[in-house]
Amino acid sequence: MKTFCGRANPTTGALEWVEEDEDYDYHQEIARSRYADMLHDEDRNMKYYQGIRAAVSRVKGRGEKAIVLDIGTGTGLLSMMAASAGADFCYAIEVFKPMANAAVKIVEENGFRDKIKVINKHSTEVTVGPDGDMQCRANILVTELFDTELIGEGALPTYEHAHKYLVQEGCEAVPHRATVYVQLVESRRMWSWNKLFPVRVETEDGEKIIVSPSEMENCPGVPSVCDIQLNQMPSSDFTILSEVLTMFSVDFSKPVRSASTCYRVQLEPVKSGKAQIVLSWWDIDMDPSGTINCTMAPYWVKPTSAFQWRDHWMQCVYFLPNEEWVLQGEKVLLTACRDEYSVWYTLQKAREEEENKADVRVESPVCRCQAHLLWNRPRFGELNDQNRTRQYIKSLMNVLRTDSICLCISDGSLLPVLAHYLGAEKVQYFLLGWFFFCCSSLFFKANHLEDKIKIVETRPELLASSHLEDKKISVLIGEPFFTTSLLPWHNLYFWYARTAVSEHLASDVTVLPQCAALHMMIVEFQDLWRIRSPCGTCEGFDVQTMDDMIKNSLNFRESKEAEPHPLWEYPCKSLSDPQEVLLFDFRKTVPQHCLSTEGSVNLLRKGKSHGAVLWMEYHLTADISVSTGLTQISNEKGNCEWNPHCKQAVYFFSSVIESETLADLPTAVTYTINFDTKTGEIAMDFKL
Numbered sequence: 001m002k003t004f005c006g007r008a009n010p011t012t013g014a015l016e017w018v019e020e021d022e023d024y025d026y027h028q029e030i031a032r033s034r035y036a037d038m039l040h041d042e043d044r045n046m047k048y049y050q051g052i053r054a055a056v057s058r059v060k061g062r063g064e065k066a067i068v069l070d071i072g073t074g075t076g077l078l079s080m081m082a083a084s085a086g087a088d089f090c091y092a093i094e095v096f097k098p099m100a101n102a103a104v105k106i107v108e109e110n111g112f113r114d115k116i117k118v119i120n121k122h123s124t125e126v127t128v129g130p131d132g133d134m135q136c137r138a139n140i141l142v143t144e145l146f147d148t149e150l151i152g153e154g155a156l157p158t159y160e161h162a163h164k165y166l167v168q169e170g171c172e173a174v175p176h177r178a179t180v181y182v183q184l185v186e187s188r189r190m191w192s193w194n195k196l197f198p199v200r201v202e203t204e205d206g207e208k209i210i211v212s213p214s215e216m217e218n219c220p221g222v223p224s225v226c227d228i229q230l231n232q233m234p235s236s237d238f239t240i241l242s243e244v245l246t247m248f249s250v251d252f253s254k255p256v257r258s259a260s261t262c263y264r265v266q267l268e269p270v271k272s273g274k275a276q277i278v279l280s281w282w283d284i285d286m287d288p289s290g291t292i293n294c295t296m297a298p299y300w301v302k303p304t305s306a307f308q309w310r311d312h313w314m315q316c317v318y319f320l321p322n323e324e325w326v327l328q329g330e331k332v333l334l335t336a337c338r339d340e341y342s343v344w345y346t347l348q349k350a351r352e353e354e355e356n357k358a359d360v361r362v363e364s365p366v367c368r369c370q371a372h373l374l375w376n377r378p379r380f381g382e383l384n385d386q387n388r389t390r391q392y393i394k395s396l397m398n399v400l401r402t403d404s405i406c407l408c409i410s411d412g413s414l415l416p417v418l419a420h421y422l423g424a425e426k427v428q429y430f431l432l433g434w435f436f437f438c439c440s441s442l443f444f445k446a447n448h449l450e451d452k453i454k455i456v457e458t459r460p461e462l463l464a465s466s467h468l469e470d471k472k473i474s475v476l477i478g479e480p481f482f483t484t485s486l487l488p489w490h491n492l493y494f495w496y497a498r499t500a501v502s503e504h505l506a507s508d509v510t511v512l513p514q515c516a517a518l519h520m521m522i523v524e525f526q527d528l529w530r531i532r533s534p535c536g537t538c539e540g541f542d543v544q545t546m547d548d549m550i551k552n553s554l555n556f557r558e559s560k561e562a563e564p565h566p567l568w569e570y571p572c573k574s575l576s577d578p579q580e581v582l583l584f585d586f587r588k589t590v591p592q593h594c595l596s597t598e599g600s601v602n603l604l605r606k607g608k609s610h611g612a613v614l615w616m617e618y619h620l621t622a623d624i625s626v627s628t629g630l631t632q633i634s635n636e637k638g639n640c641e642w643n644p645h646c647k648q649a650v651y652f653f654s655s656v657i658e659s660e661t662l663a664d665l666p667t668a669v670t671y672t673i674n675f676d677t678k679t680g681e682i683a684m685d686f687k688l
Contacts, residue, residue: 010490011680039535043308047294051286053085055172069138076103083115090116141173148227156258163255173252175284186273187238192384193377194319213446220321220365229569230298230315260339269326276323278345280316309527370439382645395620410478460500472506488616499589513618518582524607528570564647573638595675600668614649
């Protein structure tokens with residue numbers, strides 16, 4: 001059975017109806033899940049197994065039957081660990097039906113059919129009693145309900161309900177407790193993900209400074225956590241201002257409260273500086289004594305511990321509402337507030353009267369400037385990248401004249417302001433949507449440009465001569481950047497918009513960027529390969545059914561598609577030179593025919609060919625370019641450095657060839673890449 005789904009095409013901009021298989025959402029959920037990553041997390045799995053064995057042993061030691069409740073069982077792994085450890089019976093709850101069906105099959109294949117009952121319900125719907133889903137309350141509670149922020153997947157209300165209705169008082173819990181740690185830092189790089197810095201522009205009239213509006217400067221932002229692989233952040237990019245502090249703990253063996261609350265700690269800065277960022281992570285103790293510990297601590301906190309890579313649990317970056325100057329040794333108070341699903345932080349000077357006050361409620365931050373709702377964190381970083389901005393300034397200086405009539409097509413861009421300051425006679429700016437209008441209006445007002453830059457509120461295909469005061473556009477500019485873009489080629493919407501406004505362009509129009517090139521390179525990932533790699537067995541249990549399930553969903557469609565990843569967080573080495581594979585000429589309209597290419601790329605280094613990385617390079621002018629992908633190959637080993645503000649496209653190969661020596665190398669990887677100009681989609685195929 002098929003179903004029609006409405007969507008806005010991110011590349012063409014068209015509103016379209018797409019016929020999808022009724023199982024499409026299910027296959028997407030499985031294909032893009034992190035199940036493989038979790039099953040490959042040996043540290044997590046080993047610690048859970050140790051904790052479960054210890055909990056079962058403690059219950060048995062009291063002469064009781066060990067009845068286990070496993071909430072969010074997934075593959076059934078933790079329930080099988082409990083049954084193997086001697087539990088008398090396990091209730092494994094899984095709300096996602098396809099996953100619950102897989103768990104039933106995995107449990108049967110591993111011989112635990114009589115010991116484990118899989119319940120396909122949300123835990124809050126589970127009943128207890130002779131006619132219920134569970135015959136009795138459990139005395140061991142096992143869960144894995146955590147995300148990078150610990151509570152973002154609803155762990156607290158789930159635990160709260162379980163203690164009220166599903167488990168015995170004084171039950172054992174695995175994990176037993178979680179502890180959240182914080183560290184105060186100063187970091188221009190991370191702060192640039194949250195605030196817009198002034199931009200200095202040298203013009204014929206002297207230096208101009210583009211400033212952000214006060215609404216943006218004073219905006220607390222949004223409460224959503226910024227979760228990253230903090231282990232890829234160089235120590236040179238931040239300054240530690242405090243020791244690591246325990247912010248709060250949750251004991252899962254006792255009743256848990258999910259109601260909003262605040263926690264407060266006093267700290268003495270170990271160094272003076274601008275307090276801008278709270279870095280946070282957590283660990284879990286699998287047993288009451290804390291001897292079985294699984295930690296997310298970054299490299300500088302526990303440099304001697306064996307590093308376990310994982311992508312399902314990372315570290316958190318929280319932005320303080322405003323940067324605060326702190327002095328070494330002068331006490332300050334750090335307050336963490338949380339609701340059921342998120343955490344946010346504030347900092348204040350520690351005064352004795354404040355120390356004795358009861359906790360003051362701090363409301364969840366609400367973005368008042370609209371920018372934090374429109375731009376994600378990498379976009380803020382991109383706009384604050386001075387080197388990138390200089391490239392655009394240099395390019396604009398090359399193409400603008402005093403009589404230039406400019407039109408900008410890009411979301412939330414500085415280009416209209418730069419074009420005005422650099423001498424264009426008239427600057428117009430396409431804006432779609434109320435949020436964009438409000439944000440840009442504030443920005444233009446702060447820089448006294450309300451009457452200098454005209455906002456055009458219409459879609460490109462609806463542009464009329466009256467919008468442009470019957471003047472032809474002599475310079476069309478774009479970064480290009482659009483908030484709807486996920487993959488690098490989605491920003492080709494600029495090309496489609498340029499085509500839509502063709503009749504309003506002068507015959508000798510200058511288009512900036514003049515073209516874009518799609519680049520590709522074969523790589524070996526240090527760790528990212530794990531999210532697509534079959535597991536086979538996990539802690540001695542056969543989970544091949546899960547592997548088959550993921551493979552089937554990938555083959556449904558996703559295996560033929562690339563997926564976006566910020567590769568600065570995921571180290572890899574190049575096995576080939578980067579290669580340009582497709583060119584998109586913005587000086588011409590989008591052609592009616594497809595753009596296709598095929599060829600081969602030579603493998604130059606030994607290693608595992610995990611996949612291909614693709615990115616766009618924009619040629620602003622004939623001699624000035626900006627890359628959304630590779631910035632350099634840093635050494636002979638092929639280690640790559642990537643643009644930190646963009647996600648690159650990763651196409652994982654269905655099979656991996658490992659070459660231990662250069663003699664083992666396949667000579668090349670052949671590829672076929674096709675850009676369908678009607679749909680704006682890129683199809684690709686690679687053969688090793």
